[in-house]
Amino acid sequence: MGVAYPLVSRIARDNAAALGDQNDPYGGMGRNGAQHTPELDRTEQLLRKVTPPHKYTFTHSKVFNLQADATITDHGDVANPAAAQALRDVLRVH
Structure with a gap:
């Protein structure tokens, strides 16, 4: 890539x-990550491991990039608990 x-x-x-x-x-x-869009929040966050628990501060109508190099191993790492936790926090914002 x-x-x-x-x-x-x-x-x-x-x-x-x-x-x-x-x-x-x-x-x-x-x-x-996402670039060149007015909705982008330029505060890059690290994708955190599940332990200890971490709550992301996503907000409505914004685009966020998560730096996941240390957490996601490859494109097939779809069952990663850290990614699931980030997705859960995104869904809570709507």
Whole structure:
């Protein structure tokens, strides 16, 4: 995701900025999170492990990025308790 996605995007005649970082217009959302939207809350939070319990401070009508490199192991890590806890807190905000 960090290099392959933006590299393939450029092969399709895209510009040649740095590969995959947050300033790359062709970087992936899984690596860089949501960007360039007025609803974005730029306070990046870490995805916390379930123990000890942590409550996120999400608010209505905002987009939040969670830095999960230390917690989520790969795209198949869908049963991760930390991700489930974050999702639960998002659903409480509506």
